[in-house]
Amino acid sequence: MRRLENHPGYFGFVADPVYLQKKLEDHRSFSMAMFSLFACMGTTLWIWDYVTDPAGARNTIGLRLFFLVFFAISFAFKHVRNRRLLAFISMGSTLLAEVIFVEILNRLNTGMTYGIGEFMFFMFMPLVLFQGFSLRLNLSYTFIAAATPHLLAAVDFAHNFQQSHYAVLIWPAAVMTMLVQFAFALNYLRRHESESALELASNTDPMTGVSNRRHFMPLLQREIIRNHRLGRRVSLLMLDIDHFKKINDTYGHPTGDLVICMLASICRKASREIDTVARLGGEEFAILLPETDIQQALVVAERVRSAVEGASVISLSGKELHFTVSIGIAEQPPEDKSEENLIGRADTALYQAKTSGRNRVVSNLQT
Numbered sequence: 001m002r003r004l005e006n007h008p009g010y011f012g013f014v015a016d017p018v019y020l021q022k023k024l025e026d027h028r029s030f031s032m033a034m035f036s037l038f039a040c041m042g043t044t045l046w047i048w049d050y051v052t053d054p055a056g057a058r059n060t061i062g063l064r065l066f067f068l069v070f071f072a073i074s075f076a077f078k079h080v081r082n083r084r085l086l087a088f089i090s091m092g093s094t095l096l097a098e099v100i101f102v103e104i105l106n107r108l109n110t111g112m113t114y115g116i117g118e119f120m121f122f123m124f125m126p127l128v129l130f131q132g133f134s135l136r137l138n139l140s141y142t143f144i145a146a147a148t149p150h151l152l153a154a155v156d157f158a159h160n161f162q163q164s165h166y167a168v169l170i171w172p173a174a175v176m177t178m179l180v181q182f183a184f185a186l187n188y189l190r191r192h193e194s195e196s197a198l199e200l201a202s203n204t205d206p207m208t209g210v211s212n213r214r215h216f217m218p219l220l221q222r223e224i225i226r227n228h229r230l231g232r233r234v235s236l237l238m239l240d241i242d243h244f245k246k247i248n249d250t251y252g253h254p255t256g257d258l259v260i261c262m263l264a265s266i267c268r269k270a271s272r273e274i275d276t277v278a279r280l281g282g283e284e285f286a287i288l289l290p291e292t293d294i295q296q297a298l299v300v301a302e303r304v305r306s307a308v309e310g311a312s313v314i315s316l317s318g319k320e321l322h323f324t325v326s327i328g329i330a331e332q333p334p335e336d337k338s339e340e341n342l343i344g345r346a347d348t349a350l351y352q353a354k355t356s357g358r359n360r361v362v363s364n365l366q367t
Contacts, residue, residue, distance in 0.1 A: 017083075020134055023188065024083050027132030034128045035074040035090070042067025042097065045118075049108055052115070056108040063104050069093055087133050091141050094129070098122050098148050102158045112160045116169065119149060123173045127180060135185040139178055146174040205279040207257060208264035216278035216286065221339045223276075223290050228337050234290050235297035238328045238346040239263070239304070241283040242358040247323060255315040259283075259323055262313050270304045286346075294331040294363055301327045301361040309359065324359035326350060331364070 046064040049057040073090050080086045101118065105111035122145045126138045149170075153161035203215035211219070220236070227234040241247070241263060248256040260283060267277045267287055276288040287304075289297050308325045315321050328350025332342045345364040353362040 019192070021083055022192065023134075024086070024132040026188075028077055031090075031129055031132050032074045032077045035070045035077065038125070038129070039068055039070035039074070041121075042070065048115075048118075049104065052111065053108040056111070059107045060104045063100050063107075066100050067097060070097075083133075087130075087137055091130065091133075091137070094122070094125055094141070095145060095148065098145060099152065099157075102149060102152050106157075106159050112158070112162060116162065116166055119166065119170055120173060122146075123170065123177050127177060127184070131184060131188075135181060138181045138185075142174055142177050142181070146170050205264075208261050208279050210264050210268065210285075211276055211278035213278065213280045216276065216280065216288070217339065219276060220288055220342070223288060224332055224337055224339055224342065227290060227332070228334065231334070232291045233293040233331060234288070234342075235292045235294060235329060235331045236342050236346045237287040237289065237297060237301050237304070238330075238343070238350040239267070239285040239287070239325050240327075240350055240354065242324045242326055242354075244283040244323075247321070251315045251317070251319070251321060255313065255321065256283075258313045258315070259321070262311055263308060263325060266307045266311060267304055270300060270307060286343075292331075294329060294365060297329045297331065298361060298363060301329055305359065305361055326353040326358050327361045328353055329361065329363040 043064050046057065046061060049060045049064070070093070073093055076086060076089055080089070098119075101115075101122075105115045108115065123142065125145070126141050130138050130141060149158055149161060149166055150163065152158040153163060203211060205212045223234055241259060244256065244259070247259055260279070263283075263285060264277065264279065267285060271277055271287055271289075274290050278286045278288070280286055287300070289300060292300075305325060305327055308323065311322070313321045313323070328346045328348065330342055330345035330349055336342070349362045349364045353360050356362070
């Protein structure tokens with residue numbers, strides 16, 4: 001496992017979009033529920049207005065109804081997929097809610113005296129509303145939210161605002177909130193690392209480090225559907241080590257494992273970043289080639305075949321071992337979306353390569 005400080009999303013300061021999007025998806029439902037809760041809380045706190053100043057409360061009803069906008073933000077969390085836009089909407093509206101709260105206190109007799117403690121809610125908000133966003137954004141919000149009443153008082157928007165009392169109450173809470181945010185971010189990062197490691201282990205062949213069948217089959221289906229939708233080609237290579245049983249019988253299974261690992265290494269080197277190499281079982285491998293037609297796939301297959309033919313493995317007894325591989329190729333027809341059919345055509349081509357002399361490449365167009 002990589003060290004945490006080398007992780008592309010370490011504490012959310014280094015913006016890795018994949019990591020941050022995953023964080024948002026993990027917290028999306030919780031944020032929806034919390035925004036709905038704050039919508040109810042911000043509106044029903046009009047009761048506090050009425051208890052504090054029954055006459056002044058008549059002038060705060062409309063402002064309290066603004067907090068119902070949090071229901072709309074909850075709706076946005078469900079439907080908006082753009083992470084930056086969602087952060088702008090949710091945090092911008094929350095800061096606006098703080099400004100409106102200041103105006104509510106302005107309209108209540110002694111509101112700035114009895115309502116100053118309610119600013120604590122705005123320190124509490126990032127802990128429950130914004131955990132799906134980066135730590136940097138959370139810390140920025142906390143600082144801005146804590147400083148906003150000071151700025152409003154400086155421009156005479158917050159009447160009779162008690163700067164010192166507010167500072168003594170809020171800034172220690174803001175610092176504590178930031179420390180808790182660090183703890184939450186570190187906890188999520190460690191959980192993300194553990195889940196990623198488990199997912200990698202479950203999707204990877206432990207001996208060769210390439211994909212296993214469990215990971216490869218759904219990936220093949222998704223890639224076929226994607227290329228069909230985009231009108232692009234996709235090809236599949238099926239590979240099988242020639243006379244592999246004889247290698248095991250002659251040199252032993254540990255040497256056979258070295259041969260399998262050598263083939264996996266050659267396949268990875270011959271493939272592009274967008275290709276997927278998988279060990280399907282035993283000595284059988286597959287290479288998925290997205291956006292590749294049969295002619296391009298033949299070039300890749302021949303590159304793998306010749307590299308295997310020129311490679312060697314030193315057995316545990318110290319003997320040099322050469323081996324070969326047979327390869328079958330198939331291209332998915334544009335009208336076909338079945339991964340079983342693609343595998344079947346590649347398997348048929350592989351069988352033809354084996355029965356016609358081995359150490360060769362055969363495409364389904366040649367069978």
